[in-house]
Amino acid sequence: MRTRRSSVNSLRFKLLTGMVGLLAPLIVLLLVYNYNATSIVTKQVTESNQSIIDQYMMQVDTRLAIIKGYLYSIVTSNQDIKNLEAPISNLNRMLSTSNLSRMMSHDILTFNQLDYMFLFNPEKDIFVYDYREFGSRYAERTAVKDYILGQIEADQDIETFITPSQWYPVMIEDEAYIIFLMKSDQTYAGAWIKLTNLLAPLADLELGVDGQLVFEQTQGQQLTGTAVQADQIITVDAFNYFYPDHDRLVRIDSESSVGSFTLVALISQQKILDNLPYFQTIILVATLLSVLLIPIIVYFIRLIVIRPIDRTITAMTKVMNGNIDVRIKPGRTSEEFIVLSEVFNNMLDQIYELKENFYEEQLERKQAELEHLQLQIRPHFFLNSLNMIYRQAQNKQTEFVQGMTKGLISHFQYIFNNNSRFVRLGEELDHMKNYMRIQEYRYADNYTYSIQSPDFLKDTPVPPLLIQSFVENSFKHAVAIDQPIMIEVGTDFVKQGDVQYIEIKISDNGSGFPQAYLGALSDGNISKDRHWQHIGIWNAYRRLQLIYLDQAQLVLSNKLPHGAVVTIRLPIRPPRKTGLINLIRGEDI
Numbered sequence: 001m002r003t004r005r006s007s008v009n010s011l012r013f014k015l016l017t018g019m020v021g022l023l024a025p026l027i028v029l030l031l032v033y034n035y036n037a038t039s040i041v042t043k044q045v046t047e048s049n050q051s052i053i054d055q056y057m058m059q060v061d062t063r064l065a066i067i068k069g070y071l072y073s074i075v076t077s078n079q080d081i082k083n084l085e086a087p088i089s090n091l092n093r094m095l096s097t098s099n100l101s102r103m104m105s106h107d108i109l110t111f112n113q114l115d116y117m118f119l120f121n122p123e124k125d126i127f128v129y130d131y132r133e134f135g136s137r138y139a140e141r142t143a144v145k146d147y148i149l150g151q152i153e154a155d156q157d158i159e160t161f162i163t164p165s166q167w168y169p170v171m172i173e174d175e176a177y178i179i180f181l182m183k184s185d186q187t188y189a190g191a192w193i194k195l196t197n198l199l200a201p202l203a204d205l206e207l208g209v210d211g212q213l214v215f216e217q218t219q220g221q222q223l224t225g226t227a228v229q230a231d232q233i234i235t236v237d238a239f240n241y242f243y244p245d246h247d248r249l250v251r252i253d254s255e256s257s258v259g260s261f262t263l264v265a266l267i268s269q270q271k272i273l274d275n276l277p278y279f280q281t282i283i284l285v286a287t288l289l290s291v292l293l294i295p296i297i298v299y300f301i302r303l304i305v306i307r308p309i310d311r312t313i314t315a316m317t318k319v320m321n322g323n324i325d326v327r328i329k330p331g332r333t334s335e336e337f338i339v340l341s342e343v344f345n346n347m348l349d350q351i352y353e354l355k356e357n358f359y360e361e362q363l364e365r366k367q368a369e370l371e372h373l374q375l376q377i378r379p380h381f382f383l384n385s386l387n388m389i390y391r392q393a394q395n396k397q398t399e400f401v402q403g404m405t406k407g408l409i410s411h412f413q414y415i416f417n418n419n420s421r422f423v424r425l426g427e428e429l430d431h432m433k434n435y436m437r438i439q440e441y442r443y444a445d446n447y448t449y450s451i452q453s454p455d456f457l458k459d460t461p462v463p464p465l466l467i468q469s470f471v472e473n474s475f476k477h478a479v480a481i482d483q484p485i486m487i488e489v490g491t492d493f494v495k496q497g498d499v500q501y502i503e504i505k506i507s508d509n510g511s512g513f514p515q516a517y518l519g520a521l522s523d524g525n526i527s528k529d530r531h532w533q534h535i536g537i538w539n540a541y542r543r544l545q546l547i548y549l550d551q552a553q554l555v556l557s558n559k560l561p562h563g564a565v566v567t568i569r570l571p572i573r574p575p576r577k578t579g580l581i582n583l584i585r586g587e588d589i
Contacts, residue, residue, distance in 0.1 A: 038273065042250075045272045049265055050252050052205065057254040057263050060113075060198060064167055064258045067111055067191055068180055074119070075184035084121055085186045097128055104130040113198060116141055117191035122152065124186070140175065144192055147172050148179065152188060167259030169195070169217055176215060176223035178259055195224050195261075208268025211249060218260040228266060308337040315344065324348055381472075388441060400441065407438040415465070421547065422574065425491065425502070426458035432467050432489060439475065446484050453491040460502050460572060463547060469540045470506040470566045478510020478564065485509060493572075499551070500572040507565040512558035537566075544568075549575055 075081055080096035088096070100119060108114060108130045118129035131141055147170070167178040181190040195215045202213055214225035222228075233251050249266040256262065311328055318326040327348065328341040385408055392400040414431045429451055436449045467489060474487050485508060492503045517537075537556070544552040553569040 042272050045267070046250060046252060049205070049207075049267060050254075052202070053252055053254045053263055053265050056202060057256060060263075061256055061258045063111065063113060064178075064180070064193075064256075067114055067117075068167075068258070070107065070111075071117065071180065071182060071189040071191060075182065075187050075189045081119070081184075081187050084124055084126055093124075093126075097126060100128045101130070104128065108132060113193060114191055115193050115197065116144065118145070118189075120149070120152070120188040120190075121186050122188075140173075140194070143173050143175075144177060144179075148181065148190060148192075167193075167256070167261070169215070169223055169259065169261045171223065178261060199224065205265070206271060207265060208271030211266050211268045211271060214264050214266065216253075216262045216264050218255065218262060223261065233266065304334055308333045308340075312337075312340065312344070319348070324351060384442065385438065404438065404441050407434055407441075410434045411438060421463065422461035423464045424458060425453065425460045425462050428462055428464065428467060429453055429458075429489070429491075431465075432471065435468060435471065436487070443485070447487075448484065449487045449489070451489045454493070457491055457493060457502055461574060462502070462504075462570060463543055466540055466543070466568070467504060467506060469537065473537060473566075474506070474508040474510065474564065478508040494569065501553075501569045502572060504568040504570070505565065506568075507559065507563060509563040512562055512564045513556050518556050518558075544570075547574065551575055 078100070080099045083092060083096040104117060104119075108117060111117075112132075114132060116129065116131040118127065120127050129145075167180045169176060169178050171177075176195040177192045178195060179190065179192045181188060183189075198215070199213050205213065207213070212225045212228075215223040217223060228249065232249055234248050248269050250269060250272060251264060251266060253262050253264040308331075311331075315326050315328045327345050330338070330341060385404065389401055389404050392404070411431070411434055414427075414434075433451055436451070439447060439449075471487060471489070474485070478485050478487075487508045488506070490505050492505075494501045494503045541554055544554055548571065551571050553567070555567040557565045557567070559565050
């Protein structure tokens, strides 16, 4: 029996020496970590809030610009405004005033953040207005109206307001507003918004106990919120990462591009760091305890390192001898060995279940083929086609019956005779042209189509019936009786890096895809069990996964002013691997 001796070559001595050697650099690492962690957390939090503030300010500016354009169009091109500025009878004056009032009552509903808008002709003493029902109180509306009319009638600083490209902030009875006012000939057009109402969508933004969202004038005067001392506010660049002052507020701002005001977020440093100090304290205490517990750590080396290694080696030896039923029993040990045991056990489970998974893969493929065939033969398409042939036969429309019948024969011949994984792009496009001609019989003058493809791509291999799934979707969701539909199919050659693709685009001028479907495809949540209504799209998406793995691209989008666009990118050379090979290797498809 070999006698154990303590020497410089022993595991115990090496571990002890290594821990002592790590203590000094560990202290340095803790200081560096404290600085980096605080810096990273602060940067991430401030950048995230800066992005939110900037995006919201862009949204506000866009809405303000739309309101400005609306008022400008009224005073420059509205016939009722021109009538009121010209000499007219009292009856015509009442009719024009009534028309303007109805128009403003209808249009103000489209501006959900607008509190009040008006038209004022001082020479004719005509004041037409409307306001959002729940946007402000009567006293507020009266105060702002009196303020603006007072400025107009007194002709004091009126040029400050009449700035075609700016919204101007003012304080009226301790409330902040932004006002837009313009004049064309005799008529003033204006609108105002209460600034506190613009802060409502950001109410859930977490800024800390003392943090707040405020509006400031461009010159720096605070318009809303609780007054804050200047020495209490710092910028991100002035943040002290080693000794942060939790009573300070970090300033993040975004200036309006259509008005002389700025949206400011004051974030508490305490909120930015949040639970970081607790985590730092835990690390420091753990380091001090490790210094005090060095003798005890040596004793526990065998329990927490050697014994788990022995268990793992024993299990691996049994597996090497052919026993795949062995498993490492879970025990009280370190996280690394727990993960190692779980990975080892999971690996054996996967080997054990590989045979069953192989047959399940085969069954799933057969089922997918059946479902795909069922999706290809659309009952309503077939029955509608037969019904049209019958009706035209009754009317003795021989040419129609012959053309429709010939088209259906070619259509179903292509479907039933195509059992290969790929067909030539030219064959697929010829099939689509035949399908489009069949639909022409049904929709007549209410439908047009276009199929464009360069000749050099005609021999490119593509999955059969891939394009038809999306064209059928356009007929199902885009065709309407009262609006002509245009369906376009085009192909092109694109290159990304070293990979060559064929790009197929199918578009229509219908209502487009709902936003929920766009998000489901982009975040990978598209699945048959979530009641996906566009089953043809789901089927095509699944086929692309099985055939091309992650090399194919399928993008759903909407075009302006309306319409759906489907973009498919397929490698010019399909991969040789299949979903089954990936399953055997334990990879996701």
